[in-house]
Amino acid sequence: MTTTVRSLWWAAVTDGEPPFGTAHLRIYYPARAAGTDAERLTGVLPPDPDGAPFPVVVFCSGVNVGQDSYRVFAADLAAAGFVVVTFDRVAELFGGQVGLTPGVDLDAARPDAYGTRPTCPAIATVLEAVTEVDLLKGMLDLDRVALGGHSAGGTVVLQSARFVPGVRACFAWGTHTMVATMLGWPAGTVLPAQADCPVLLGVGTRDGVIMGSSDRYGEDGGAGHDPVSRTFHEALGGAGDLLAVVPGANHFLIAEPADPTAARAFLDLDPGTDPGAARRAYTDLVVSFLRAHLRGDEVTPEADPALVELRRR
Numbered sequence: 001m002t003t004t005v006r007s008l009w010w011a012a013v014t015d016g017e018p019p020f021g022t023a024h025l026r027i028y029y030p031a032r033a034a035g036t037d038a039e040r041l042t043g044v045l046p047p048d049p050d051g052a053p054f055p056v057v058v059f060c061s062g063v064n065v066g067q068d069s070y071r072v073f074a075a076d077l078a079a080a081g082f083v084v085v086t087f088d089r090v091a092e093l094f095g096g097q098v099g100l101t102p103g104v105d106l107d108a109a110r111p112d113a114y115g116t117r118p119t120c121p122a123i124a125t126v127l128e129a130v131t132e133v134d135l136l137k138g139m140l141d142l143d144r145v146a147l148g149g150h151s152a153g154g155t156v157v158l159q160s161a162r163f164v165p166g167v168r169a170c171f172a173w174g175t176h177t178m179v180a181t182m183l184g185w186p187a188g189t190v191l192p193a194q195a196d197c198p199v200l201l202g203v204g205t206r207d208g209v210i211m212g213s214s215d216r217y218g219e220d221g222g223a224g225h226d227p228v229s230r231t232f233h234e235a236l237g238g239a240g241d242l243l244a245v246v247p248g249a250n251h252f253l254i255a256e257p258a259d260p261t262a263a264r265a266f267l268d269l270d271p272g273t274d275p276g277a278a279r280r281a282y283t284d285l286v287v288s289f290l291r292a293h294l295r296g297d298e299v300t301p302e303a304d305p306a307l308v309e310l311r312r313r
Contacts (some may be wrong), residue, residue, distance in 0.1 A: 001007055002028070002079075002134070003031065003048070003079040003081075003185075003256065004031045004032050004048070004082075005028055005029070005030060005031065005043045005075045005077075006028070006029060006031040006042065006078050006089065007026050007027060007028045007029070007075075007098070008026075008027050008029075008044070008133065008135065008237045009024065009025060009026055009027075009131070010024075010025040010027060010129060011023065011024055011025060011129070012025060012120040012122075012126050012128075012129035013125075014089060014103060014125045014126070015054060015102070015103065015105075015121055015122065015125075016091050016092075019090075019162055020090060020091040020092065020098070021091075022089070023087045023088070023089040023122060023125070023127060023129075024067075024088045024089070025085055025086070025087045025126060025130070026029075026067055026068075026071075026074075026086050026087070026088060026290070027084070027085050027130060027133065028074050028075055028077070028078035028083070028084040028085075028086075029047050029054065029078055029083045029084075029136065029137070029181070030047060030048040030050075030051060030054065030079065030081060030083075030220060031045040031046065031047055031048055032045065032046065032047070032048035032049070032077060033158050034046065035046050037096045040095060041137075042134065042176070042303065045137065047135065047136060047139045049139075051081045051140065052138070052139045053080055053139055053141035054081060054083045054139055054140060054141060055075055055082050055083070055085075055141050055144035055145065055146065055290070055294040055295065056083045056085065056127065056130065056140055056142060056144070056146070056166075057082050057083070057084045057085065057144070057146045057147075057148055057290065058080070058123055058126055058127055058142065058146075058147050058148070059074060059084060059085065059086045059147075059148040059150075059153070060084045060102035060120065060123065060147070060148070060149035060150070060153030060154065060156060060157055061086065061087075061088070061100065061149075061150060061153045062150045062151030062152055062174075062255070062263060063093065063100065063101050063151065063152045063153075063263065064099045064100045064152050064253065064262045064263040064264075065151070065153075065252075065255055065259065065262070065263050066088060066090045066100060066259065066262070067086035067087060067216060069257070069258065069259060070150070070254065070255060070256075071086075071256075071258065072088055072100065073254045073256065073279070073283060074086055076287070077283070077286065077287060077290070079186070080287040080290070080291065081095045081291075081295070082146075082290060082294070083130070083136065083139070084192075085126060085127070085130055085147060085202055087102070087122075087126050088100055089101060089122060091103055092299045094106065094245075097138055099153075099262075100119050100262075101193060102119065102122055102149070102152075102153050102156055102158075103120055103121065103122040104119055104120060104152075105118070105119050105121060106119075106183065106248055107226055108159075108188075109159065109179065109182050109187060109191075110183050110184050111166055111182050114159075114191060115117075115192070115194060117163060118156075118159065118160030118163040118164070118194070119156050119159040119160055120156035120157070120159070120160045120218075121160075123147065123156070123160055123164055124163070124164050124165075127142070127145065127164065133273075136231075142165070142166050143166050144166065144168055144295070145164065145165075145166040145167045145168065145294075145309070146167065146168065146169040146170065146290055146293070146294055147160075147161050147164065147167055147169075147171075147177060148171045148172060148286070149170045149172045149173075150172070150173050150174060150175070150254055150255065151173075151174045151175060151209065151251065152175075153172075154171075154172025154173060154174065154175025154190075155172075155175050155176065157170055157172055157175075157195075158170060158172065158175065158177055158193040158194065158199065158231075158235070159175045159177065159191070159193070159194050159269055160196055161193075161194060161195035161196075161197060162194045162195055162196045162197075162240045163194065165221070167197055168197050168198075168293050168294055169197050169198050169199075169200070169289065169293035169294060170195050170197060170198075170199045170200070170309060171199070171200040171201075171202070171286050171290070171292060172199075172200075172202065173202040173253065173254050173282065174203055174204070174207055174209065174228075174232050174253075175201060175203075175208060175228065175231070175236075175250075176190070176201075176210070176228045176230065176231040177191045177192070177193055177227075177231045177235045178190050178191075178217045178218060178227035178228035178230065178231070178260050179191050179217065179233070180216045181216070181217065181218045182216075186218070187218020187219065188217060188218055188219055189216065189217075190227065190230050190231055190234045190235050191197065191235060191236050192234075193231070193235045193236050195236070197238070197293070198238055198240030198241055198242075198289070198293050198301075198302070198313075199236050199239070199240075199241045199242075200244065200285070200286065200289045201228060201231065201232055201236075201239065201241075201242070201243050202243075202244040202245075202246065202282050202285075202286075203228040203243075203244070203245055203246070203248075203249075204245075204248065204249025204250050204251065204253055204271075204278070205245065205247050205248060205249065205250075205272070206248055206249060206250045206268075206269040206270070206271060206272050207228075207232070207250055207251040207266075207268070207269070208250060208268040208269035209251035209252075209264050209267045209268055209287065210225075210227065210249060210251065211225065211230065211267075211269075212264070212267040213228045213255075213267075221228060223307070224287060228243070229243065232311070236245075238313075239313055240293070241312075241313060242289065242310060242311065242312060243305060243310070243311040244276050244282060244285055244307060244308050244309070244310055245308070245309040245310075245311065246271030246273070246274070246281065246282060246307065246308050246309075247273060247307075247309065248273030249271060249272075249273060249275070250268045250271050251265075251267050251268045252265055252268055252272070252277060253271070253278055253279055253282065254279060254282065256279065256282075258277035275288045279306060281303060281304055281307040281308050282308065284303075285301055285302075285303050285308060285310070288295075288300075288301040288302065297298045
């Protein structure tokens with residue numbers, strides 16, 4: 001039976017001077033229509049009580065990538081029995097620039113402070129804000145939380161997870177913890193992840209954005225620049241950690257569609273595989289991973305070897 005997924009909007013006040021302190025949330029949830037007049041007039045459907053309380057997934061977007069780019073991905077996760085939260089937050093990036101960002105406490109990423117607090121304090125605030133939504137009260141299991149992210153959104157997830165209560169799993173696409181030299185770290189430094197839970201990293205072999213960003217980290221971008229694999233081997237250490245390499249996929253695989261007017265999609269390489277099939281394979285893997293670690297379904301994450309090379313410890 002097909003699960004009905006609905007979404008609603010909310011807001012949260014995060015750190016930052018007004019007007020740059022507001023996060024606009026979109027919350028996806030499994031729903032069940034009751035056929036009431038209220039539903040017909042408002043378009044609001046109640047959560048499906050079957051499967052409740054639902055584990056919660058907070059997803060952090062890449063810089064200057066709008067949350068609607070992840071709508072299909074988020075809805076697919078919600079259809080699998082999770083409440084999924086994405087958010088847009090306009091704030092200062094760096095060097096006086098302003099854009100969409102999950103928010104980064106740059107001082108928390110410097111050598112004298114890294115590991116003492118989250119680099120993305122907005123995550124806990126967004127999670128708390130979801131509990132204020134009347135429609136979802138009694139439907140959320142905040143002891144079973146996952147954090148996910150894309151690109152820099154995934155980086156701050158890996159740098160912040162252990163500071164957020166209830167987090168049992170993390171996943172990310174096109175993400176690593178190699179750190180910019182501008183923050184005072186030596187060239188090529190891979191920071192240890194701040195996650196004490198299983199982590200699923202995903203990356204495509206045609207990720208032009210990661211290739212085009214190597215000079216931030218004091219590297220030349222040649223064949224040896226592989227910060228995602230280095231993150232898997234050097235920054236993580238859990239027995240349940242997984243690295244999913246998708247041949248032919250690019251950086252914006254899970255953003256559907258990628259927005260050519262913002263972010264750095266112009267750096268990306270054309271996909272060398274069917275994006276729909278690759279996206280479906282990665283999504284299925286994330287669903288299986290979350291069911292195993294949030295629902296305890298004893299589902300072993302697997303992947304079609306023709307679409308995904310899955311590396312384990």
